[in-house]
Amino acid sequence: MxxxxxxxxxxxxxxxxxxxxxxxxxxxxxxxxxxxxxxxxxxxxxxxxxxxxxxxxxxxxxxxxxxxxxxxxxxxxxxxxxxxxELFGSMEQFQSRIGEAQGELTGSLSFGTVDAMITNRELDLQGALASFHAKAPRVHLEIDVAAPQVLHQGLLNGSYQVVLMPSVGSVMPNFRSQPVFSEVQQLYCADGHPLFAIPDAELTEDLLAAQSFAGRTYMLNETICGVNFNWAAATPHMEGTLLLLLSGAYIGFLPDHYADEWVRTGRLRVLAPDRMTFKDMFHIAYPRNKPSRAAETLAAAIAESAHKPR
Incomplete structure (x- = not known):
């Protein structure tokens, strides 16, 4: 066959x-x-x-x-x-090598990232993209927003040359992986949820565990911040989690920067922030062996944009 x-x-x-x-x-x-x-x-x-x-x-x-x-x-x-x-990878490598031989960056570069990056205070990703374009104006940049497991698989099979994603727990020996920033995740519910008006001191582990929980498809169904949540729904994207929370039927974790606007308008409430908080470490990853100069340039621009004030 x-x-x-x-x-x-x-x-x-x-x-x-x-x-x-x-x-x-x-x-x-x-x-x-x-x-x-x-x-x-x-x-x-x-x-x-x-x-x-x-x-x-x-x-x-x-x-x-x-x-x-x-x-x-x-x-x-x-x-x-x-x-x-294999064909696409060979074509992109050929274009990149020809451009390098001519002293300029050319060809195509596929970059993948998770959603909810534009509100992130720890990373000026749009600034990184502007910096990359200034250094490599002839490179055709393709950006895809996908779940971490899709980004991880895409990096392995060559459909992405650079990815920005939270750690997925597996070792990738053939790729360079650099920690860039950490993202604060907090527990939220919407104004229509029964927990919305309950004081933080009364939000016991048992009470939280009894609620319908909106988890992430790429996370293990295990204890989070000491609570064995009742996984009633799951989504790979922050927007999906936000939609579930705003329905008033679920509680779930969101990046604090992504939830800020909804908290300010009273639509969301942070639940027990002193206890229900954790951090996700984000990495920029690309091939270890013979990465294109375009991939290295984009990775460097993203790393340099971390922790800079907007």
Missing amino acids: INKVRHRVLNLSLGDAELRLLRVFASVVQHGGFSAAQSALGMTQATISTHMRHLEERLALRLCSRGRGGFLLTDEGRLVYNAAL
Whole structure:
């Protein structure tokens, strides 16, 4: 089967149209389905479906299936996806090396980060991006906002050259990982929640544990700040957590900078901040062996932007 797939891929004429189809396919795989890839691609499901059908027709291979079980790659699809990542990586490395030989930074650079960065007081990410653009104006920068587990996997498979994310607990020996800043997480509820008016001194561990808790899909369901929370919902993004909290049905943790505006307007309340607080350490990571100068330049710009006043 591997030889069959290689034969089909090698005989695919790789023009701009074919590369675009392969990039759509790779994005669908990385996001776990057509619907989840809509935002990243800026396409409707119908358009994505059309692109996928055209790619399957050109390769004469069935790449994926959709049904009640969700989005699933076929064995051939998995092989084509891995081959596409190798192709994109080789193209980007070629463009980067040519630019370096010419004394300038060129090519494409894929950067991934989690959401809720724009309000972060510990990092001037927009300033870092401005600094990077000033140093590498000819580099085509692609930014993707994704969950930490997606960023981690994307770094491993080459779909991201640089990522900014909280620690995921696993060692990545083939990548340079530099701590950049720590983010304060606090426990919140909305004004419609039963705990909203209860004094902090009365918020016992048992009372907190009895509430419906909105957790993170990338966090283990374990004790947090000494409380064994009742995980009733989970989301990978801060905006998802905020939506759950504002429903008035859940309590959950948010970065303090992200929740500040809602606290000031009285929509959210911090619960027992002296006890229900922890910190997430964020890292910037990129390949250890032969990283592109563009990747090193962006990583350095992000690291330099940490802890600077806005």
